[in-house]
Amino acid sequence: MAANAADRSISGTAGGAPEPRVRRGPVLIVILAMTFMEILDGTIVNVALPSMQRELGVDMASIQWVTSIYAVVTCAALLVFGRLGDMFGKVRIFQVGVVLFTAGSALCGLSPTFEVLVVARAIQSLGGAASLANNQGIITETFPDGRGRALGLVATFTALGAMCGPTLGGIIVSALPWEFIFLINIPVGVVSFLVGLKVLRNRAPERRPAFDALGAALLVPSILLVFFAITLMERGVTPANAGMLAAGAALLVAFIAVENHATSPLVTLGVFRDVRFCIDLVNMALVFLAMSAFTFIFPYYLQEARGIDAGLSGLIMACYPLVNSICGPISGAVSDKVGCERPTLVGQAIYTCGLAVLGCLALDTPIAVVIPCMMFTSLGSSIFQAPNNSLIMGHAPAGALGFVGSLGNLMRYLGQSLGITVGTALLYGGMSSSIGYPVTSYVEGRPDVFMDGMHTAFRALAVIVGVSVVLALVREVLNHRERARRDAGALGAGPAE
Numbered sequence: 161m162a163a164n165a166a167d168r169s170i171s172g173t174a175g176g177a178p179e180p181r182v183r184r185g186p187v188l189i190v191i192l193a194m195t196f197m198e199i200l201d202g203t204i205v206n207v208a209l210p211s212m213q214r215e216l217g218v219d220m221a222s223i224q225w226v227t228s229i230y231a232v233v234t235c236a237a238l239l240v241f242g243r244l245g246d247m248f249g250k251v252r253i254f255q256v257g258v259v260l261f262t263a264g265s266a267l268c269g270l271s272p273t274f275e276v277l278v279v280a281r282a283i284q285s286l287g288g289a290a291s292l293a294n295n296q297g298i299i300t301e302t303f304p305d306g307r308g309r310a311l312g313l314v315a316t317f318t319a320l321g322a323m324c325g326p327t328l329g330g331i332i333v334s335a336l337p338w339e340f341i342f343l344i345n346i347p348v349g350v351v352s353f354l355v356g357l358k359v360l361r362n363r364a365p366e367r368r369p370a371f372d373a374l375g376a377a378l379l380v381p382s383i384l385l386v387f388f389a390i391t392l393m394e395r396g397v398t399p400a401n402a403g404m405l406a407a408g409a410a411l412l413v414a415f416i417a418v419e420n421h422a423t424s425p426l427v428t429l430g431v432f433r434d435v436r437f438c439i440d441l442v443n444m445a446l447v448f449l450a451m452s453a454f455t456f457i458f459p460y461y462l463q464e465a466r467g468i469d470a471g472l473s474g475l476i477m478a479c480y481p482l483v484n485s486i487c488g489p490i491s492g493a494v495s496d497k498v499g500c501e502r503p504t505l506v507g508q509a510i511y512t513c514g515l516a517v518l519g520c521l522a523l524d525t526p527i528a529v530v531i532p533c534m535m536f537t538s539l540g541s542s543i544f545q546a547p548n549n550s551l552i553m554g555h556a557p558a559g560a561l562g563f564v565g566s567l568g569n570l571m572r573y574l575g576q577s578l579g580i581t582v583g584t585a586l587l588y589g590g591m592s593s594s595i596g597y598p599v600t601s602y603v604e605g606r607p608d609v610f611m612d613g614m615h616t617a618f619r620a621l622a623v624i625v626g627v628s629v630v631l632a633l634v635r636e637v638l639n640h641r642e643r644a645r646r647d648a649g650a651l652g653a654g655p656a657e
Contacts, residue, residue, distance in 0.1 A: 205230075379426060415427075509540070
């Protein structure tokens with residue numbers, strides 16, 4: 161029902177007049193290129209951190225902020241830029257994001273000091289947030305009759321960006337100075353902006369609502385505090401980061417109270433009254449939590465526990481995004497024909513089973529067995545992502561595509577941030593239990609201890625994704641009841657005259 165309403169709301173102009181034909185192919189290329197580059201830049205710097213640390217003369221704890229600031233600022237700005245997209249047009253804000261991201265990339269590549277680099281990364285992440293907050297809304301407007309297939313490609317390029325970052329970063333750093341991991345964004349950004357001027361058409365609302373400044377003043381610091389706390393908790397829970405988390409939660413409660421009485425709220429709280437929409441968001445966070453934890457843990461299994469060199473390990477890990485790139489668009493296309501609920505449920509069930517299987521791997525499991533197990537796990541997440549994105553966007557009321565799209569991206573980032581923290585806690589907790597004293601790193605000469613921790617982590621992650629399967633089944637029950645109510649209403653109304 162919500163999806164049909166959304167499709168109707170984006171199929172024409174506000175006045176009902178047909179719009180000129182959109183050049184869909186170039187639109188999709190621009191969106192996919194910028195999505196890939198902006199997600200890529202969240203992970204590409206990881207392999208360059210040691211080089212940056214040496215050249216910039218800072219310690220290991222400080223250099224980590226080059227990575228952390230990008231994710232935290234992106235999360236804090238997503239909902240604001242999503243709302244601005246609904247106010248001024250998603251294409252306009254998307255293009256502003258492309259300019260900011262490109263300019264920030266240039267500043268990163270030219271940064272003479274660590275402090276300048278962190279500020280430049282913050283500018284770059286603001287651009288990424290502006291574009292990512294509106295990319296799914298633009299896709300939903302442009303492809304009303306093939307949303308699943310198009311969003312499947314967006315999900316694929318999102319996964320490819322996240323997974324290819326370390327590999328591409330390693331290739332660049334091995335041949336060129338670390339600055340080039342940022343400078344490569346400039347030509348992509350410039351070309352995308354210029355092509356976007358030709359093919360992207362801005363759809364601004366006829367009536368522009370006022371901007372909720374008070375809501376933004378509460379929301380942005382609340383998200384900053386929550387995500388800073390989650391990031392810092394990767395190194396352990398302390399009173400300081402626990403206090404930050406509590407302060408962020410308190411500001412979020414205050415924000416909700418303010419939004420309930422705002423005449424032009426920053427966040428459309430009404431969408432949360434639909435339990436099915438909330439389930440789709442929670443499932444997004446749970447699946448990406450497991451994906452993030454997997455990508456953190458599995459390289460240790462390959463390189464440390466099994467002694468596989470980094471090059472071959474990278475090739476093995478590349479099988480995961482390979483499955484995403486093939487199956488993601490197929491899943492989206494199928495969901496356009498059969499609906500989105502069943503494919504998401506199938507994907508979640510496969511992903512749960514895949515994590516359970518990974519939790520049974522041994523040190524001597526043949527690589528010829530490890531790779532299919534990993535690809536089977538990836539198949540589950542690939543099937544899930546596109547239809548779940550489509551479900552989320554289908555709940556968007558008219559005039560709120562930017563907000564709903566940014567909310568979906570925010571839940572993905574929340575899942576990824578929690579995934580590192582939860583994955584670390586599960587892995588080292590299992591290792592500590594096995595060896596009999598607390599450990600926070602790989603124990604040299606004791607691969608058996610790591611395997612105990614990995615088994616604990618993957619089995620717990622399977623349970624977490626299993627919870628999302630249960631939630632999807634609840635959604636099925638709610639859908640069945642909704643259909644029964646509609647059918648009863650149709651019978652009571654009698655035949656139309």
